Amino acid sequence: MATMTILSILGSEQASEDLSAAIQVATEVGAHLVVFAAGIAEPPTVGDYPVGIGWIERRDEASRQLEAVRSRAVQQCQSSGLTSEVAIAFAEKAPLDDMLFQKALHSDLAVIGRGVSGLADLRRVVVDAVIFHAGRPLLLASDKGTVTLKPKRVLLAWDSKPGAAHAATAAMKLLVDADQVNLVIVDPEARDGEEPGADAAAYLARHGVKVVVDQLASDGRPVETLLQQHASEIQADLMVMGAYGHSRMRQWIFGGVTASVLQGPSLPVFMAH
Structure with missing residues (x-):
């Protein structure tokens, strides 16, 4: 075994x-x-x-x-x-x-x-x-929730970039075993296609993932804050996201104005690159 x-x-x-x-x-x-x-x-x-x-x-x-x-x-x-x-x-x-x-x-x-x-x-x-x-x-791990590799509800942060795809692949078993995966796109762009998230959702569904797509508008709010708020709304017990070398998300990982998020995340976060 x-x-x-x-x-x-x-x-x-x-x-x-x-x-x-x-x-x-x-x-x-x-x-x-x-x-x-x-x-x-x-x-x-x-x-x-x-x-x-x-x-x-x-x-x-x-x-x-x-x-x-x-x-x-x-x-x-x-x-x-x-x-x-x-x-x-x-x-x-x-x-x-x-x-x-x-x-x-x-x-x-x-x-x-x-x-x-x-x-x-x-x-x-x-x-x-x-x-x-x-x-x-x-x-x-989060101080505010139970850390688990067998989550029931997962928020998958998606932006149609390799980092998000790699994170989804690395977490595939977790996604397949979850009761529901919410694929979340913030401020969809042209590269996301006519129906943002549809191709990614179809790919995940072929693996057996029970997935729904949520499109969110940031309205000037920090992306990481919006993701955590949405995770709370859908009662997610894990967030899956890509880690990027040069982007807003790396500011979340390394500090800056959003350092407080890392110091007290609202739920466990699975990151991959």
Whole structure:
């Protein structure tokens, strides 16, 4: 019997809660769980100035906090009954990116919670390594709902671009098993055709997805806010969306005026590139 490998990436904050979400998902599908406690080490001062005591103390304290996360994670995993492994990395951004890339490359799905998504620098490294470098999907857990890989109602954000298509393909089993998938198009454009979403819906239906198309007008509202509002209206328990290298959506992933959305998403979000 095939076994999924799920990668749980933890920061130094809210690690127990984030790991609990990953354990919940891994238990649901009988997956092997790889836990990776990650921290960005503050680089030394550039120039002719000597390294200060304050810098050493900050790095030492951050390292100790992450080691405590690792120790608690080992205990949580042992109590879960899952097969698991726990690793730790405290490094500057470039080497940490490479270590995360290697872990993600040998996993089927990465799971993060607010302990990572709420820290802009760590979030950027994680998203780059997992989605853009390793090409693996990322599940962002929410504090406000149950995270699951067996959702009943799914919102699929669609914009007729490869990113959305790749996300739909990566999440196809979830979409097929759901009771209903709402394919949502915001501000349809000419490339969406005479009947926006119809071709995508037909493609999904041939796979066995029970899909309906919702066309929404943003009226100047941020796309990510509109999607989350609509997800609430249709009582979706998962959002599936593409992650883009250069677009409004990457602002959502990496911060900016919509950073608050990532810090407290209203439902779990499945992202792929």
